[in-house]
Amino acid sequence: MPKPKLALYWAASCGGCEITVLDIEEKILEVAAFFDIVFWPCAMDFKYADVEAMQDQEIDITLFNGAIRTSENEHLAKLLRRKSKTLIAFGSCAHEGCIPGLSNFYDAKSTFEYAYRESPTVEESSRGIYPQPKTAMPEGEIEIPEFYNTVKVLDQVVDVDYTIPGCPPQSAQVIAVLEAVIDILKTGKALPPRGAILGAGDKTCCDECPRTRKEKKIKEFFRPHEIIPKEDECLLDQGILCLGPATRSGCGALCVKANVPCRGCYGAPPNVSDQGAKMISALSSVIDAATPEEARKIMEKIADPLGTLYRFSLARSTFRRVQMGNGKNEK
Amino acid sequence: METVEKTTEQSTPKTRETFQPRIVGFLCNWCAYSGADLAGVSRLQSSPNIRIIRTMCSGRVDPAMILRAFELGADGVLIAGCHFGDCHYLEGNFKTMRRIELLKMVLKRFGIDEKRLRLEWISASEAEKYARVSFEFTEQIREMGPLVLQFS
Numbered sequence: 001m002p003k004p005k006l007a008l009y010w011a012a013s014c015g016g017c018e019i020t021v022l023d024i025e026e027k028i029l030e031v032a033a034f035f036d037i038v039f040w041p042c043a044m045d046f047k048y049a050d051v052e053a054m055q056d057q058e059i060d061i062t063l064f065n066g067a068i069r070t071s072e073n074e075h076l077a078k079l080l081r082r083k084s085k086t087l088i089a090f091g092s093c094a095h096e097g098c099i100p101g102l103s104n105f106y107d108a109k110s111t112f113e114y115a116y117r118e119s120p121t122v123e124e125s126s127r128g129i130y131p132q133p134k135t136a137m138p139e140g141e142i143e144i145p146e147f148y149n150t151v152k153v154l155d156q157v158v159d160v161d162y163t164i165p166g167c168p169p170q171s172a173q174v175i176a177v178l179e180a181v182i183d184i185l186k187t188g189k190a191l192p193p194r195g196a197i198l199g200a201g202d203k204t205c206c207d208e209c210p211r212t213r214k215e216k217k218i219k220e221f222f223r224p225h226e227i228i229p230k231e232d233e234c235l236l237d238q239g240i241l242c243l244g245p246a247t248r249s250g251c252g253a254l255c256v257k258a259n260v261p262c263r264g265c266y267g268a269p270p271n272v273s274d275q276g277a278k279m280i281s282a283l284s285s286v287i288d289a290a291t292p293e294e295a296r297k298i299m300e301k302i303a304d305p306l307g308t309l310y311r312f313s314l315a316r317s318t319f320r321r322v323q324m325g326n327g328k329n330e331k
Numbered sequence: 332m333e334t335v336e337k338t339t340e341q342s343t344p345k346t347r348e349t350f351q352p353r354i355v356g357f358l359c360n361w362c363a364y365s366g367a368d369l370a371g372v373s374r375l376q377s378s379p380n381i382r383i384i385r386t387m388c389s390g391r392v393d394p395a396m397i398l399r400a401f402e403l404g405a406d407g408v409l410i411a412g413c414h415f416g417d418c419h420y421l422e423g424n425f426k427t428m429r430r431i432e433l434l435k436m437v438l439k440r441f442g443i444d445e446k447r448l449r450l451e452w453i454s455a456s457e458a459e460k461y462a463r464v465s466f467e468f469t470e471q472i473r474e475m476g477p478l479v480l481q482f483s
Contacts, residue, residue: 150483277394280437284430290415295429299436306440318398320482323442 004060004185006035007051008090009080010042011066011073012100012151017091018042018065020168024175034182035061039080048076054083061181063090063164067100067315068152072145081158086191088198092167094154096267096275097315099167101151102307104314104321108149151315162192164199167265167312170251173199197270200250204269205262208253209244213237216286221301224261235261236286241308246272246279265312274318276309352472355400356381356409356465358453359389361419363411365455370462378465380472381409388412389450390423394434397448402480407447407472411461414452424452446471447478 010018022028038059039046062084068074081087092098103111117128134143154160164177177199184191192198201207213234222239229235235242235256242261244253248269255262268275289295302308310317358364364385370377386392389412400408410431418424428450435445449468453461 148483152483272395274395274398276437277398277434280394280430280433284433285426287429287433289429290425292428292432295432299429299433302436305433305436309437318395318402319441319443319480322440323481325479325481 003034003036005038005058006031007037007039007059007062007080007084008042009039009062009064009066009076011064011076011094011154012069013066013091013093014099015042016168017093020091020171020174021063023171024178025171027175027178030182031178034185048079051079051083056082057085059084060185061086061088063088064094064154065089065091067093067097068148068154068157069100069103070145070147074148074152074157075145077154077157086161087154087158089154089160089163091169092165092265092267092312094160095163095165095316096313097151097153098265098312101153101313101315102311104151105307106322107324108147110324112147150321152320153316156315161194162196162198165197165248165265165267166200166251169199170254172252173250197248200248200266202270203249205244205247205249205251205253205256205266208249208251209234209256209262210253211235211256217288218283218286218298219288220298223303229259231259241283241302243275243279243309243311245282246275263311267313267316275313276306276317279309350473350477352380352406352469352477353404354378354381354407354409354469354472355405356383356411357386357389357392357396358383358409359391359412359419359424360385360387362413362417362455363389363451363453363461366411366453366457366461367465369455370458373458375458375462377462378469380469381465388418388420388423389427390418390420390430392427392430394430397434401443401447401478406475406478407449407468409449409451409464409468411451411453411464414454417454443478443480444475447475 008021039051062080064077064080064087066073068077089095093100112130116122116130131144133146134141183189211232211234214237216237218239220239221241224240229238229240240261242256243264244256244262246268247262247264248266250266264275268278272278287295287298289298358367367377367383389410392410397408410427412424412427415424431448431450435448438448439445451464
């Protein structure tokens with residue numbers, strides 16, 4: 001029997017997801033022995049032409065990490081979708097936009113404006129020179145990928161079979177998923193239902209959190225540097241904005257165990273469409289204010305509410321991006 | 332954004348192109364919805380631009396439902412519940428109040444005028460208040476023009 005074919009690709013991502021694949025340590029040998037790795041630009045030398053030359057659905061499994069920022073990302077997403085039997089969104093960027101998705105606070109124009117004109121690190125001689133998708137050269141026209149206005153997540157561009165959440169997905173979860181996949185391919189067991197979230201729990205981060213919770217009544221919010229949190233008490237109880245109540249379980253409550261609030265990287269829990277909205281709901285229930293003025297006073301201490309509540313999920317949120325034009329017209 | 336002419340009482344929509352705002356109203360079963368109902372049986376006119384959705388409590392309205400309404404084309408969203416102290420579930424409306432405050436902060440940062448979201452307390456006997464608020468809010472949204480969201 002020929003080996004099943006595995007592809008890994010990174011689009012707009014930091015590379016952390018690639019590292020998490022290597023973080024499975026000696027298991028990577030098992031993976032390499034079981035699969036024929038046909039495409040993995042981060043680790044091995046492959047060309048896009050190699051993928052283009054494959055038959056449709058020739059790749060058994062593709063792990064796709066990264067968001068869709070440029071036309072190159074989109075091209076590869078569509079190409080790999082066509083060539084793969086199973087396409088898995090791997091990690092928070094492909095799942096919900098993650099940190100690259102925060103650039104949806106701006107548009108392509110203002111991003112370029114800052115990066116190529118305003119930034120103090122731009123060299124004077126090249127200040128205000130913007131990258132052009134197409135440039136005429138004596139040898140002919142050359143092109144670079146187009147930079148999109150809005151960062152998209154993978155399933156806004158192509159159909160996605162499964163999703164592994166996390167920034168990055170925890171290596172134990174990656175091992176569990178890969179072992180299950182190998183088992184399925186060996187024994188012909190039934191696949192999980194299409195669209196399933198793999199390598200994560202179906203509760204919230206609070207469910208894995210070892211801290212004790214009381215009835216919450218928040219009088220004041222603190223930023224992490226303003227307070228030394230008690231190690232055994234719920235961080236939200238102590239006024240530290242912890243996204244645990246609106247975040248899917250699966251990481252083993254890593255951050256809260258290190259006395260750091262959950263930032264929400266495992267995405268929305270089951271049956272929640274908008275992680276930030278769910279967190280607004282959760283916070284509103286525990287803020288101790290009886291009048292709008294009092295509530296505003298407490299909430300004003302939340303630094304950057306949009307960036308905090310949607311740190312990982314802005315590109316997947318109901319509005320996908322900050323409205324640029326409307327913001328101006330509507331004062 | 333396109334400019335929108337303000338409709339006056341005399342204008343005839345058939346001959347003039349007018350903007351009819353789409354407003355979703357989440358009204359609580361015990362107070363605001365009964366108030367709107369009373370407006371109906373009292374033959375008080377209220378704004379036909381408001382599409383009413385009855386919820387058991389204003390506290391039932393998940394922020395995601397409000398965002399979804401805007402996403403699907405609402406130009407404004409009205410949430411109406413019981414006055415403080417009157418909530419059938421004791422403190423559902425306090426939660427609503429805090430939720431709307433926080434949601435308005437977030438909406439503003441999404442680049443959407445927070446005035447498109449309005450919270451009112453309307454008791455079961457305040458039919459006139461419902462009628463007044465419904466027209467006031469409709470006119471306010473008409474003034475602001477349609478909400479055009481850009482997703483890409």
